[in-house]
Amino acid sequence: MLFCLFSLVFLYSIWPLFKGIIFNPSNSQDTLDALERRKTILYREIQYIDAEYDIGNLNKEDYNLTRTELVQETSDIIAEIKLISSN
Amino acid sequence: MTPVLGSVSLSLATGFGILSVILLSLYIRSGDYRLFLAGRRMAIIVSALVIIATLLLVKELITSNFDVDYVAHYTSIETPTIYKFTALWAGQSGSLLFWVFILSIYSLIMIFQNRNRYHRMMPWVLCVILTVQLFFLILTNFITNPFEPTNADFVIANGLGLNPLLQNLTMAIHPPVLYLGFVGFTIPFAFTFAALLTNEKGSLWVRSIRRWSLVTWLALSCGIILGGWWAYQELGWGGYWAWDPVENASFMPWLTGTAFLHSIIIQEKKNMLRVWNTILIMLTFALTIFGTFLTRSGVMSSVHSFTESPLGPIFLAFVAIIVTVCAILVFQGLPKMKSDKHIESLTSRESGFLFNNVVFVTMCFAVFWGTIFPVISEAVRGTKITVGPPFFNQVNVPIGLLLLMLTGVGPLLAWRRTSRSNFIKYFSIPVGLALIAAIVFLLFGFRGYVVISLTLSVFVVVAIITEFKRGIQARVNRFGESSFVAFRTMVRKNRSRYGGYFVHLGIVLMFIGFTGQAFNLKKEFGLGINDREHVGDINFELKQLREEERPNHFAWIAELLVTGKDGNSITTLLPEKRIYFHRDPNPDRRQPHSELDIHTTLKGDIYSVFSSIDTDNGIAFFQIMINPLVQFVWYGGYMLVLGTLIALWPSKREKLLT
Amino acid sequence: MAPKNKIVITVTGFTLVALFWIYWVSVNPIDERAMVKFISVQEILQTEDNERVRIGGVVADGSITLSSTNKLEVAFTLKEGDSFLPVEFIGTRPDLFKNGAEVIVEGLYQEGSFHADILQTKCASRYEGDLRDASSYNLNEIEI
Numbered sequence: 001m002l003f004c005l006f007s008l009v010f011l012y013s014i015w016p017l018f019k020g021i022i023f024n025p026s027n028s029q030d031t032l033d034a035l036e037r038r039k040t041i042l043y044r045e046i047q048y049i050d051a052e053y054d055i056g057n058l059n060k061e062d063y064n065l066t067r068t069e070l071v072q073e074t075s076d077i078i079a080e081i082k083l084i085s086s087n
Numbered sequence: 088m089t090p091v092l093g094s095v096s097l098s099l100a101t102g103f104g105i106l107s108v109i110l111l112s113l114y115i116r117s118g119d120y121r122l123f124l125a126g127r128r129m130a131i132i133v134s135a136l137v138i139i140a141t142l143l144l145v146k147e148l149i150t151s152n153f154d155v156d157y158v159a160h161y162t163s164i165e166t167p168t169i170y171k172f173t174a175l176w177a178g179q180s181g182s183l184l185f186w187v188f189i190l191s192i193y194s195l196i197m198i199f200q201n202r203n204r205y206h207r208m209m210p211w212v213l214c215v216i217l218t219v220q221l222f223f224l225i226l227t228n229f230i231t232n233p234f235e236p237t238n239a240d241f242v243i244a245n246g247l248g249l250n251p252l253l254q255n256l257t258m259a260i261h262p263p264v265l266y267l268g269f270v271g272f273t274i275p276f277a278f279t280f281a282a283l284l285t286n287e288k289g290s291l292w293v294r295s296i297r298r299w300s301l302v303t304w305l306a307l308s309c310g311i312i313l314g315g316w317w318a319y320q321e322l323g324w325g326g327y328w329a330w331d332p333v334e335n336a337s338f339m340p341w342l343t344g345t346a347f348l349h350s351i352i353i354q355e356k357k358n359m360l361r362v363w364n365t366i367l368i369m370l371t372f373a374l375t376i377f378g379t380f381l382t383r384s385g386v387m388s389s390v391h392s393f394t395e396s397p398l399g400p401i402f403l404a405f406v407a408i409i410v411t412v413c414a415i416l417v418f419q420g421l422p423k424m425k426s427d428k429h430i431e432s433l434t435s436r437e438s439g440f441l442f443n444n445v446v447f448v449t450m451c452f453a454v455f456w457g458t459i460f461p462v463i464s465e466a467v468r469g470t471k472i473t474v475g476p477p478f479f480n481q482v483n484v485p486i487g488l489l490l491l492m493l494t495g496v497g498p499l500l501a502w503r504r505t506s507r508s509n510f511i512k513y514f515s516i517p518v519g520l521a522l523i524a525a526i527v528f529l530l531f532g533f534r535g536y537v538v539i540s541l542t543l544s545v546f547v548v549v550a551i552i553t554e555f556k557r558g559i560q561a562r563v564n565r566f567g568e569s570s571f572v573a574f575r576t577m578v579r580k581n582r583s584r585y586g587g588y589f590v591h592l593g594i595v596l597m598f599i600g601f602t603g604q605a606f607n608l609k610k611e612f613g614l615g616i617n618d619r620e621h622v623g624d625i626n627f628e629l630k631q632l633r634e635e636e637r638p639n640h641f642a643w644i645a646e647l648l649v650t651g652k653d654g655n656s657i658t659t660l661l662p663e664k665r666i667y668f669h670r671d672p673n674p675d676r677r678q679p680h681s682e683l684d685i686h687t688t689l690k691g692d693i694y695s696v697f698s699s700i701d702t703d704n705g706i707a708f709f710q711i712m713i714n715p716l717v718q719f720v721w722y723g724g725y726m727l728v729l730g731t732l733i734a735l736w737p738s739k740r741e742k743l744l745t
Numbered sequence: 746m747a748p749k750n751k752i753v754i755t756v757t758g759f760t761l762v763a764l765f766w767i768y769w770v771s772v773n774p775i776d777e778r779a780m781v782k783f784i785s786v787q788e789i790l791q792t793e794d795n796e797r798v799r800i801g802g803v804v805a806d807g808s809i810t811l812s813s814t815n816k817l818e819v820a821f822t823l824k825e826g827d828s829f830l831p832v833e834f835i836g837t838r839p840d841l842f843k844n845g846a847e848v849i850v851e852g853l854y855q856e857g858s859f860h861a862d863i864l865q866t867k868c869a870s871r872y873e874g875d876l877r878d879a880s881s882y883n884l885n886e887i888e889i
Contacts, residue, residue: 006099013103013132016124033204037291045356051580052502054561056513057436062503323837429749438752445756449763456767461783471783473799477776482767611817611836679840698837701816708816710837 035081042074090155090234093143097184097232100136101224103129104217111210111217123210130213131198133220134191141188144181144233148174153243156235157181163248165639170249173259177249179383179398180231182262186379187223189263189270190216197274197299205292211281219273222405230397257317261310265337268307269375272344275300276372279365280413283420293355298735300351300368301583304344305731311337312724323683323696325609325712327720330479335458336378339451343371346447352583353440361424362417363444369413374451377406381458432504439497446490453482488539491598494591495547498554516553521546540602544595551588558585578733586734593726596719603691603716611698613708622711624652625693630659632700632707640680641669645697645707649686660684662697662709691715781851786825789854799851800859805829806844823850823859834861841866 046067053063107129114122144157148171153159161174161181176182194216201209227233237243275296282292314334315327328334347367353360380402430437457474465471499505499513524545528538555574562573578585610622614629621627631646647660663682671677686693694712701708774780783799784792802825812818819838823830832850842848842864852861 002095009132013128014125016121016128019121021119021121034289034291038289041291041294048581049502051558051561054565055557056501056509056561058502059504059506059509062501066503430752432748433751433755441752441756442759445759449760449767453763453767456771460771460780473781473783475776475778475781478770478774478779481775481779482770485766486763613816674843679843681840696837699811699816706816708837 032081032084035077035084039074039077039081042070042077046070046074089143089147089152090236093140093147093234094228094232096136096140096143097224097228097234100133100140101221101228103136104133104221104224107133108214108217108221111214115210126210127198127213130217131195133217134194137184137187137191137220137224140234141175141184144184145172145175147234148172151246153246154236155233156237157233159237159243159246161247161249163246166246166249167254170254170259174249176262176266180227180233180235182266182383183223183231184227184233185263186266186270187220187227189266190220190223190273193271193274194220201295205281205287207285208278208281208287208292211284212277215277215280216273226398226401230401255317255321257313257320261313261317264306264313265310268303268305268310269337269340269378271299271303271306272340272368272371272375275303275347276368279368280416283365283416283424286420286423290355290358293351297348297351297355300344300348301731301735304341304348305728305735307337307341307344308724308727308731311341312721312727316721316724319717320683320685323681323710325607325694325696325710325714326604327717330454330457330474330476332458333382335454335479336374336381339454339458340371340374340378342447342451342454343367343374346444346451347371349440349447350444353437357428357437359426359428359430359437360441361426362421363441365417365420365424367444367448369409369417370448370451373406373409373413376402376409380406434500434505434510436497436500436502439493439500443490443493443497446486446493450483450486450490453486454479457482484536487598487601488536488543491540491543491547491595494594495543495550498588499550513553517546517549520549535605537602537605540598544599544602547591547595551591554588555585579738582736582738583734586730586732586736589730589733590727591730593723593728593730596723596726598723600716600718600720600723603714603719606691606713606715608713609710610712611708611710613701613706615704615706623713625657625713626650626654627695627709627711629707632705636669640665640667642666642682643697643700643707645709647684647695647709649693658686658693660686660693660695662695664697664700687718689718692717778851786823786828786830789830789859790828792854795853795855797851797853799849799863800830801825801847801849802830804842804844804846804848809844823848830859831857832859832861834864836862836864838864839866 049058049063049066049070052058053060058066107126110122110126110129114120114126147155147158148162149168151158151162151164151171157178157180158174161177162171166174174181176185197212197216201212205212278292278296281287311334314337318329319325319327347364350360350364350367354364380399383398383402430441432438457479460474461472495517499517501509505513521542525538525542528541533541555577558577559570559573562568562577563570566573568576608623610620612620614620614627616629616632619626619628626649628648628650629645630648633644633646635642635644643664645660645662645664647662649657649660651657662684665680665682667678667680669677681696681698683694683696685695692712692714694714696710696712698708698710700706771780777797781797781799783801786800786802789798789800800823802823805822805824808822810820812820815835817837818833818835820831820833823832834850834852846866849863849865850859850861851863852859854860
């Protein structure tokens, strides 16, 4: 009985090896997913530094600089997402 | 039958673990996704088998199968069921199995959470976790197998039973909580390791592991605090921290882990300090393994240690391998990890974080140095030196105070750089109030570290309050919210930061508690009936001595009337002297136990221990301690848990991201 | 100076100071209890110096004598291998202190006897007993 159970478990684990070659999702899927999430984080980050500036944890010059950087990165990412999803 | 099944599952888990590592390495080389799927399934099976083996051991413990050596060693028929269960982590082999059991649960959660994510890093992450699992599996398979049968040629009627000191609910939950913390750092370590190997640039995975680390850190903190609380309530020496090697073993990864939690914020937000974070998490992981080694191998003579075993060298070799591999990888990865951004100014929040890190690591090194000094001195000079609490206190008090100061300075600094005018604006109130407080403390007659510690506490609290006030003010100005709504939204929008401040307040409370130690009083004396004695200006009078026989022990109960300076009654303390196994004909097998009694107030504790009794003359001997402000340590602990929970509380947006 | 260098210098400076501090405390401990030599009973019987030491051993069977006037005062013989050392201790004894217990004492050796001010017990032998020793199992003879 135990041996059967063991064989079943073992078969289960090596089952994928007998399927046909599977499309490796590691590239574009991963990238798209990552970009989407990076975009969400950037939106948040912009909100965050707005609040930080209000509180006074960031001086005007640095605030403008950081904000420009973030906005730039966000627009780059949006462009990239568009490019990948149109392919 | 069951023990055999347990052994078999452990062996099978080892086999599957090795296969899985092979498949995953093949996948890393070839990129054939099928190999990865099979490898991952095997990793799941490894974890499942470990969990099955652990459950089998639990079954053996609960049903008291004394044919298993471990069961016979740590439980007896009389042991209450709950302690039969907790005996799972009372001994060496059981606790090692328990270690890999927790890791297996974590591994399953991690695999499930990231089933469609991080496809490049995942094989490496799994490989690292599997390697750690395999290490512990090999130990439990070949070195100390918990399912080992008893080696006796007679039927074992009863086991040895669990030490009464461990038959206490706090003691029962302290080790698993600590282990949850210890083991949890494996996951962030595995991710960092994988990111280093795959040269993952993004900061997304950093987010995922930050949450892991925070949960783990919370468990570790709770474990440490519970341990201190237990020692204070049960051991009867009146303190909660003895700088015992085993306590240090849990404290060192806590220090580096705390540092990591801080600097990971900078990596997530600014993509800086990557090398530093990588080193920190590797250090933390190595320290958790080293800590398990200290606890479980018995190299240090310490109350917690187990007798000498072959585990020591194996563990040490594993730590050495981890350190070497990590060092090589970090060194090779250095050029890739270099960030294009640098800290721009010394007076910036970023550099505040960096300094906090440096101080944490320094403290960790000081503790490490003190812990291994005996071993080094024995190896180098041939004389064994024991390092006592005075050393650790002397070394760590200034470092700790520096940390406390940084807790206040950090939130007052601006990101990137703090302009001179802002610097003055933000620091003037906290520094001013702290100075006034210092003068008041000096007038009260406090001196030395006490003044510094209390002054810094005032500074930190004021700094945190002003930070809250500025945040609320900004929202009130911008959105016209009421102060309360502004406070709520502010915390909700940035849970990790404001939760963090609550943790800081908790730390301040703890420091106030630590400072109270400077005023501790201690006295030992004997009292006949109606005799009195005083400690400080508190009087103790022995009213009565009672004897009582209870189901499993005999007890003498002293009734101590405690009165204040003007004769006002404060409380009656009832410390007990108990004898367990009192019917045992062999007096050496009877087990005395002092059940202490503590009167607790915010101002301080009155701590009484019934040391011994002279039955011929009717004299009872006591050890009395007055411990001011101890309660603040526990309040600080509650605050720390509360703050961390605020930081961890899931928000809708967070779900999208992790 | 570039801010980066400033930070590097400050961090390095701090680290050096901290390392020196740790070293300094190791060499000049404020309290004689901070670093204590751990020696064997045999060594202490031969030594002449009157310095604070820590010794481990087993309480020799039947050697524990409590003072008749003060129950906090105890005298016993510490056994390590074939060497014996008389020990005096005043204070609260740990619960596990008894004949045959493994103990650690710390204090000064004066005039043929060891004056301990710290007395600690190691793990209870009862719970670390060897299961192969049949007597460990015979707990069922006791009613509890």
